[in-house]
């Protein structure tokens with residue numbers, strides 16, 4: 001059964017349609033890459049799924065239940081964890097406290113401090129970050145901050161992880177590591193992942209399927225291999241054939 005089903009999702013800002021009748025589904029345990037150039041509607045789609053934005057129309061179902069229009073904290077408690085393009089951790093707090101707060105936020109009922117810390121440590125371990133109570137965000141580079149974003153999302157114990165532009169600001173080696181980390185999270189924890197990225201590169205080596213957006217609409221769905229062979233996808237990324245360098 002599909003864990004996530006998005007059908008006819010549309011988001012308008014005034015007269016501008018940022019997401020235009022988008023439909024796709026994600027099977028349990030799948031890693032789906034949601035691709036598209038800058039401004040194609042990827043983050044807006046994520047924000048509508050995760051409750052940061054209310055869709056103008058359309059349906060979003062998680063495990064068969066309608067969640068379109070729920071608030072961000074409600075979708076989180078139902079099992080959607082997300083990372084943000086721009087990490088905004090609590091700077092004065094330890095990594096452990098950052099993750100523990102996320103664990104409280106994502107819990108469907110009250111959890112004890114011990115349980116929050118247990119979830120936090122497990123999440124930090126998965127993200128390969130120190131679990132001690134002293135290490136703070138000070139000195140974390142771009143890659144470390146991305147890992148903390150991931151740890152905070154994992155501490156909410158998601159069924160579905162929405163990873164937004166996990167590779168932005170990373171070098172080639174760090175990008176490969178980040179991609180492998182997402183794959184391990186799926187393989188070891190069975191967490192379903194939708195991964196938003198505007199660059200294709202390393203993403204294609206770990207995703208099972210790709211959905212490509214352009215101007216708010218789905219222009220392609222298929223395997224990574226098919227995406228690389230598709231003329232429409234090439235045009236969106238490289239421009240029309242006549243404009244490409246010989």
Ligand SMILES: Nc1ncnc2c1ncn2[C@@H]1O[C@H](COP(=O)(O)OP(=O)(O)OP(=O)(O)O)[C@@H](O)[C@H]1O
Nearest residue numbers: 013016018036037038039040041042043044045198
């Ligand atoms: N709150 C808003 N009000 C008006 N327009 C918006 C708003 N949020 C996004 N947009 C517009 O909607 C379009 C899609 O933006 P979105 O951020 O979803 O694209 P994206 O594919 O995630 O881009 P990027 O790769 O740059 O993050 C853009 O033209 C953007 O300017």
